Amino acid sequence: MGRREVFALPAAPAPRATDPDIPSRLAAEIRELINEGKLSPGQQLRQQDLARRFGISRVPVREMLSLLVAEAAVQHDPNRGFHVAPLSxxxxxxxxxxxxxxxxxxxxxxxxxxxxxxxxxxxxxxxxxxxxxxxxxxxxxxxxxxxxxxxxxxxxxxxxxxxxxxxxxxxxxxxxxxxxxxxxxxxxxxxxxxxxxxxxxxxxxxxxxxxxxxxxxxxxxxxxxxxxxxx
The missing domain is CATH 1.20.120.530 (GntR ligand-binding domain-like)
Known part of the structure; x- marks a missing residue:
């Protein structure tokens, strides 16, 4: 059985590689998935899964995750990776x-x-x-x-x-x-x-x-x- 992806959603349309605002637009989409409960508190966000979902390289994915970390919507642990931030x-x-x-x-x-x-x-x-x-x-x-x-x-x-x-x-x-x-x-x-x-x-x-x-x-x-x- 293959490894389960970070979230089971249809693949998103691939953004244009020349679009300089890709990280911001992807951050907005992930933020909405968090707000809608489709990504739960504590759920892991694997860079390779996100890159595959959006059809892009991991570079803009890392930039997108950094934006979400700055907003406190996502947490990063060097040993555990990126996770949706808990609620309190x-x-x-x-x-x-x-x-x-x-x-x-x-x-x-x-x-x-x-x-x-x-x-x-x-x-x-x-x-x-x-x-x-x-x-x-x-x-x-x-x-x-x-x-x-x-x-x-x-x-x-x-x-x-x-x-x-x-x-x-x-x-x-x-x-x-x-x-x-x-x-x-x-x-x-x-x-x-x-x-x-x-x-x-x-x-x-x-x-x-x-x-x-x-x-x-x-x-x-x-x-x-x-x-x-x-x-």
Missing amino acids: SSEARQLYRIRHLLETELLSTVRWPNPDELADLRARLAELDRQLTERAGAAWVRAHRAFHGAIFSLSPDWALRREVMRLMRQTDRYRAMAPPDIAGYRFPADPEHHLVETLAAKDRFALLEAYRRDRNAVEERLLASLAARGL
């Missing part, structure tokens, strides 16, 4: 604490959306609500991240935006573990509705207060869900 309530609590500090600062700098941008946010919000009713976990996590990215893009502070989105990607796998209703969400997506309502009203105080109140509630429920799993 302690890490989640610290990540959310940092996110709250930075996102509060970012929201204090956003400009008010114009009519087209407001319509886009409402369309994204409707999609979030639809996914909540269907309990579309993985798709909801991606749409949730994109929704907040659209709001954060209203800020001119690009370096802060980049860091906030990096931290959001790090917490995605925690959020993906808990069903949206357990993580403090229900139909409609109340926290996101509050953000859009306060942006439309051009009320900075209400925006920051709604963010603080809703984020605290969501975080408490999500951490309770993780604790119930023994993490």
Whole structure:
């Protein structure tokens, strides 16, 4: 019997060898597989298996794994190789604490959306609500991240935006573990509705207060869900 591959998924389309962004694009794909639970905490990521799956050499695979190690999504041990990082309530609590500090600062700098941008946010919000009713976990996590990215893009502070989105990607796998209703969400997506309502009203105080109140509630429920799993 042949050696079992690191994960049993169909082979991915081979990226162009001339594409300079191959490691970043592969890191994004592996990150989504982790968030969706298709790659479990502690699972080994063998370079040769990844190279075969993507149809590329091991050089960009090593670069991709280094990016994921820098994000703490993957751990590297010289003797044991690369593994999907374990989950813990302690890490989640610290990540959310940092996110709250930075996102509060970012929201204090956003400009008010114009009519087209407001319509886009409402369309994204409707999609979030639809996914909540269907309990579309993985798709909801991606749409949730994109929704907040659209709001954060209203800020001119690009370096802060980049860091906030990096931290959001790090917490995605925690959020993906808990069903949206357990993580403090229900139909409609109340926290996101509050953000859009306060942006439309051009009320900075209400925006920051709604963010603080809703984020605290969501975080408490999500951490309770993780604790119930023994993490």
